[in-house]
Amino acid sequence: MAEEREWTRVELRFPLGSYNAQSTSDFSQPEWPPHPVRVLAAMVAAAHSLPVEERDRARVALTALASCPEPPTIVAPRCDGAPDGRRSVAAFRGASRWAPRNHELGELKHGIHPRELGRGRAAVEKGGIAIGDQPVAFLWPTTLDHDALMALDRVAAEVTFLGTSRSPVLAKVSTISGTNDEAAWLPIAASRTVVATDVRVPTATLLATLDAQHERRNGKLRRGGAPARAAFVPPASLGRFQAYGHTSNLAREPKEPADPRYWGEMLMLPVDRESVVRPKAPGAFALARATRAAILAAYGAAGSPDEAPSLLTARGSDPHAAFVPLPFVGDPHADGRIIGIAILLPHPRRAPDVLIQRRAIERGIRSLLTSPPGTEPRTVGAPGIGNVLFGGTPTTTRTPPLTLQPERWRRASRIWSSVTPVVHSRYRPNSRPESLLEQVTADCRDVGLPEPVRVEVLRSSRFHGAPLGVSRAQLPEAWKGPLRGPTNHLEVTFAEPVAGPVLLGKARHFGLGLCLPVREERAG
Numbered sequence: 001m002a003e004e005r006e007w008t009r010v011e012l013r014f015p016l017g018s019y020n021a022q023s024t025s026d027f028s029q030p031e032w033p034p035h036p037v038r039v040l041a042a043m044v045a046a047a048h049s050l051p052v053e054e055r056d057r058a059r060v061a062l063t064a065l066a067s068c069p070e071p072p073t074i075v076a077p078r079c080d081g082a083p084d085g086r087r088s089v090a091a092f093r094g095a096s097r098w099a100p101r102n103h104e105l106g107e108l109k110h111g112i113h114p115r116e117l118g119r120g121r122a123a124v125e126k127g128g129i130a131i132g133d134q135p136v137a138f139l140w141p142t143t144l145d146h147d148a149l150m151a152l153d154r155v156a157a158e159v160t161f162l163g164t165s166r167s168p169v170l171a172k173v174s175t176i177s178g179t180n181d182e183a184a185w186l187p188i189a190a191s192r193t194v195v196a197t198d199v200r201v202p203t204a205t206l207l208a209t210l211d212a213q214h215e216r217r218n219g220k221l222r223r224g225g226a227p228a229r230a231a232f233v234p235p236a237s238l239g240r241f242q243a244y245g246h247t248s249n250l251a252r253e254p255k256e257p258a259d260p261r262y263w264g265e266m267l268m269l270p271v272d273r274e275s276v277v278r279p280k281a282p283g284a285f286a287l288a289r290a291t292r293a294a295i296l297a298a299y300g301a302a303g304s305p306d307e308a309p310s311l312l313t314a315r316g317s318d319p320h321a322a323f324v325p326l327p328f329v330g331d332p333h334a335d336g337r338i339i340g341i342a343i344l345l346p347h348p349r350r351a352p353d354v355l356i357q358r359r360a361i362e363r364g365i366r367s368l369l370t371s372p373p374g375t376e377p378r379t380v381g382a383p384g385i386g387n388v389l390f391g392g393t394p395t396t397t398r399t400p401p402l403t404l405q406p407e408r409w410r411r412a413s414r415i416w417s418s419v420t421p422v423v424h425s426r427y428r429p430n431s432r433p434e435s436l437l438e439q440v441t442a443d444c445r446d447v448g449l450p451e452p453v454r455v456e457v458l459r460s461s462r463f464h465g466a467p468l469g470v471s472r473a474q475l476p477e478a479w480k481g482p483l484r485g486p487t488n489h490l491e492v493t494f495a496e497p498v499a500g501p502v503l504l505g506k507a508r509h510f511g512l513g514l515c516l517p518v519r520e521e522r523a524g
Contacts, residue, residue: 020128021163046158057151257412257497260448270340272391281327290382298367319346334465384473413517482507
């Protein structure tokens with residue numbers, strides 16, 4: 001950064017030489033760089049332990065940082081596979097353990113044999129960043145008066161750890177002016193050509209949310225006439241995600257990622273918040289097939305003037321649309337609930353008349369979303385799930401949920417990990433270790449993706465809230481064809497960044513094999 005300005009600098013040092021915190025998108029990976037929301041949350045917690053007068057002065061300063069219109073610059077090295085202790089640091093993994101998995105509601109409804117209770121296991125990972133003695137600094141592009149700065153520094157001195165208790169911290173606050181030419185993480189616009197990391201930054205409502213949680217924890221809650229041991233604190237949204245890029249990466253010549261040009265536009269169909277039935281990720285396949293059938297019911301018979309467009313009726317190798325349920329995953333509060341369905345249209349290179357057919361498809365979607373006056377809203381009846389009500393398009397709201405933002409599924413990455421299990425289109429030719437790579441390479445070739453350089457089979461998805469398997473309860477026999485085949489959760493690595501969306505396997509047109517990009521700067 002060469003711009004001359006004044007900054008409020010919050011500096012952190014880790015006496016044990018490590019920073020321990022889990023990534024919010026992948027619990028098996030450590031968080032890096034440290035998120036500004038985590039820093040302010042630690043300072044707010046420390047402020048609540050101070051006398052009232054000092055706490056109020058500190059709150060003014062913390063509000064100024066949280067309300068700053070520009071996200072802070074984070075002075076910290078990269079984390080990649082070639083650590084040197086200064087420009088690049090290394091990640092490490094601690095001992096992991098396997099804990100019993102909570103069963104999905106759909107599994108409990110249909111009964112579980114006592115022998116199966118507790119057999120499903122979920123990995124509990126521990127890891128961190130070996131940073132050594134170099135500091136991490138947060139530079140907010142705002143200045144504070146002397147009293148506010150002293151109050152903030154007093155609060156920073158009370159912060160004992162950041163992330164987990166395994167990473168104690170020493171914090172101090174100061175004001176600097178001039179230019180900052182250190183290697184740092186800078187907020188950038190979302191891009192498909194630059195390696196970016198999602199960082200949670202504060203918003204103006206952060207302090208109010210944290211204060212509300214503090215009051216709930218300290219408040220009395222009675223259940224059945226007896227005092228409860230602990231008050232219930234509902235999950236709250238802390239901050240927002242912002243793309244950050246490291247100066248060492250931004251200085252490089254950006255390389256255009258490989259674009260398979262297999263999928264084109266994503267038409268979002270959100271589940272209405274008033275829907276009585278809130279489907280979960282294991283029912284993605286059933287909901288996708290039922291939604292396609294409900295939209296096809298809006299058209300006439302084949303050969304009639306109002307017949308359905310071929311992108312909805314085609315099969316096999318002919319280009320046709322995919323119905324992909326999008327579950328809420330990859331967040332500490334993720335519950336696997338399906339937020340909406342993305343109708344993926346083929347790329348214009350595969351279907352030159354896709355824009356003409358798009359209008360006909362939108363007509364079918366409108367028929368599903370609208371009902372004649374005086375009648376009940378139209379719902380989609382999915383086997384084993386119930387009647388699901390869909391709402392308006394997300395463009396009618398100011399900010400659609402992250403799950404319904406196409407960039408979440410399109411962002412280029414070398415590493416893609418499955419959210420829903422992949423049903424392979426081919427069986428392994430033999431038992432050799434290389435046969436797995438050959439099997440997944442064939443799945444990638446089917447959708448125009450390059451040959452992967454590494455494939456890993458996972459016992460469960462890396463993303464919190466993702467389903468372990470697919471629910472087949474009450475599915476019609478005619479629907480089960482795409483589910484017949486070997487099924488796995490995968491993590492696939494390519495030689496160069498690949499643009500999404502990435503859908504693999506024979507059931508990809510009904511939401512299985514859906515993958516999310518994994519951040520590039522992973523553990524070494």
